[in-house]
Amino acid sequence: MDMSKMDKLVSLCKRRGFIFQSSEIYGGLNGFWDYGPLGVELKRNIKEAWWRDMVQAHDDIGVLPGAPSPFEMVGLDCSIIMHPQVWKCSGHYDLFHDFKVECNESKKRYRYDQVWGRWVEAKGQRIFVAVAAPGEEGTKETEQKALKFFNLRAKNVEELKWEGDLACLTAVKDFAPVLGPDAKSLGTLGEPREFNLMMKTIIGALGGEEDAAFLRPETAQGIFCNYKNVVDSSRVKIPFGIGQVGKSFRNEITPRNFTFRSREFEQMEIEFFCKPATSPDWYKFWRDRRYQWYLNLGLAQERLRLRDHHKEELSHYSCGTADIEYAFPFLAAGDFGELEGIAHRGDFDLRSHQEGKLVRQGDNLVVEQGPDGKPKYKGSGKDLSYFEEATKERFISHVIEPSAGADRATLAFLCEAYCEEEVKGDQRVVLKLHPRLAPYKAAIFPLVNKDGMPDIAQKVYRDLKKSFNVFYDDSGAVGRRYRRMDEAGTPYCLTIDGQTLQDQTVTIRDRDTLVQERVAIAELEAVIRARVQG
RNA sequence: GCGGGUGUAGCUCAGUGGUAGAGCGUCACGUUGCCAACGUGAAUGUCGUGGGUUCAAGCCCCAUCACCCGCUCCA
Numbered sequence: 001m002d003m004s005k006m007d008k009l010v011s012l013c014k015r016r017g018f019i020f021q022s023s024e025i026y027g028g029l030n031g032f033w034d035y036g037p038l039g040v041e042l043k044r045n046i047k048e049a050w051w052r053d054m055v056q057a058h059d060d061i062g063v064l065p066g067a068p069s070p071f072e073m074v075g076l077d078c079s080i081i082m083h084p085q086v087w088k089c090s091g092h093y094d095l096f097h098d099f100k101v102e103c104n105e106s107k108k109r110y111r112y113d114q115v116w117g118r119w120v121e122a123k124g125q126r127i128f129v130a131v132a133a134p135g136e137e138g139t140k141e142t143e144q145k146a147l148k149f150f151n152l153r154a155k156n157v158e159e160l161k162w163e164g165d166l167a168c169l170t171a172v173k174d175f176a177p178v179l180g181p182d183a184k185s186l187g188t189l190g191e192p193r194e195f196n197l198m199m200k201t202i203i204g205a206l207g208g209e210e211d212a213a214f215l216r217p218e219t220a221q222g223i224f225c226n227y228k229n230v231v232d233s234s235r236v237k238i239p240f241g242i243g244q245v246g247k248s249f250r251n252e253i254t255p256r257n258f259t260f261r262s263r264e265f266e267q268m269e270i271e272f273f274c275k276p277a278t279s280p281d282w283y284k285f286w287r288d289r290r291y292q293w294y295l296n297l298g299l300a301q302e303r304l305r306l307r308d309h310h311k312e313e314l315s316h317y318s319c320g321t322a323d324i325e326y327a328f329p330f331l332a333a334g335d336f337g338e339l340e341g342i343a344h345r346g347d348f349d350l351r352s353h354q355e356g357k358l359v360r361q362g363d364n365l366v367v368e369q370g371p372d373g374k375p376k377y378k379g380s381g382k383d384l385s386y387f388e389e390a391t392k393e394r395f396i397s398h399v400i401e402p403s404a405g406a407d408r409a410t411l412a413f414l415c416e417a418y419c420e421e422e423v424k425g426d427q428r429v430v431l432k433l434h435p436r437l438a439p440y441k442a443a444i445f446p447l448v449n450k451d452g453m454p455d456i457a458q459k460v461y462r463d464l465k466k467s468f469n470v471f472y473d474d475s476g477a478v479g480r481r482y483r484r485m486d487e488a489g490t491p492y493c494l495t496i497d498g499q500t501l502q503d504q505t506v507t508i509r510d511r512d513t514l515v516q517e518r519v520a521i522a523e524l525e526a527v528i529r530a531r532v533q534g
Numbered sequence: 535g536c537g538g539g540u541g542u543a544g545c546u547c548a549g550u551g552g553u554a555g556a557g558c559g560u561c562a563c564g565u566u567g568c569c570a571a572c573g574u575g576a577a578u579g580u581c582g583u584g585g586g587u588u589c590a591a592g593c594c595c596c597a598u599c600a601c602c603c604g605c606u607c608c609a
Binding site: 003006007009010011012014015021024026027028029030032091092094095096102109197217249250252253254256257258261274330331394421424427428445447448449450451475476478479481483484493495497498507509514516 | 535536544545548560561565566567568569570572582583586598599600601602606607608609
């Protein structure tokens, strides 16, 4: 058998009920996945670990290691569909709503409004030389490309008869005389086509195109839009963070790699609000803290990477971004896939929702203007600044955004946990999930179905079920039951045997070491609790 | 989006135009004394979907969907 680790994991996910393809009985749907009985428990445990560690159990009195000061954390759960203006001010509308042209020679795809060029005539032929760069650089490029196309030497540059300055491709009606940015022949650019990276929907039973709205492509904007509500209602003081777990939707161009790039996915996002002067320190704090979170839950250091973005890679508003990346088995050796991005977003988001969509102008962010000189996308006009009593300062908070993918985390934990080993000459497949994440915390078996063992086992099962998700199994030989639980990632198996009848103890078998110990039934709950939390 | 590959039982796969198969798993009964034990029996298929060729299609042809690999894309 020559299956890759990833193929085997996908097969196990299906076989044991972790992950199924969406709408499978109808042939499946590209980019959508369902979580089965075990998968839903795993994913819930991941989301709950995040919510507990980041929000509920957060110590807002002490100073966390590496943190500049104490801070508060609260939660939020926003609607998936928001006012369309939200996405215009956030920048998603422009970025996600492109017309693109494709070149059938170079197979490259360009944004329609970001291809530039000039009309030129030489040797009796008039063509439009297109380039992907604007301004002076683009102008220079058109000259070089034109010389090459007409097979002219640099000294014959005056044979090129240019018409006007660099113009956008959107002004060209017929693409037949267009020389694509990476093409050698004319007319290779296809019709401009609309790419909707945000999912569109219609509000209202009688809604038409003017009632179009979008399914959110990220949960973050719901937090920014409720920033003032939270400040006014919850008595939080800066610095504080707002956490949210929820679904988001993007029309990924190429959904691939199992659940890694899904069109419907779940995010675990924090927007952390702080004073501008302290924001670089908070950024570092969150970066390191989030990285450590994955390590603590079992991802191996050699497969987990914290990568700072290069300056060129940064969004126009960001003063720093780092990705937490995992070496997924479906990637080439040495490649990593993003689990979470931690971005220093400055005051871009709150100011955009206050003043209108911002663009960078030199070192500053200014409101982007439309052709009429008015803001291209109007903000809410609401004052989103913060007044700090202690210092009597008024400022717009800076934002640090740790944004994690719940489905990607689930996939990473599954990949990390999948393990094939030999036990006494036999192969076994085991998911070495962290006990906190495991779907079942323990399984309860009567060693054999006689001598009253099932009765005791069932009582143990019912008692433990009040505290943990546990599983009862009395079918077949006990060895088979152990192996079944190995594949489900169950960390502990409790077996009621002959000795139990005498001294009220059971064996507890460790999934990873296979070591068995005897524990009194009365102490089981405490023992399991200690091991699951540790 | 382009090129290549794949699609048959829950899983992994065999099946080169003529009766739909195997291993594993699942279920039942019996057995059971700690790591995929054994015996007996059972269930399970629109052969991804739609169309075509043919006396006859899982197999050939066309289309389509999904998955995998490589490019491309990834705010």
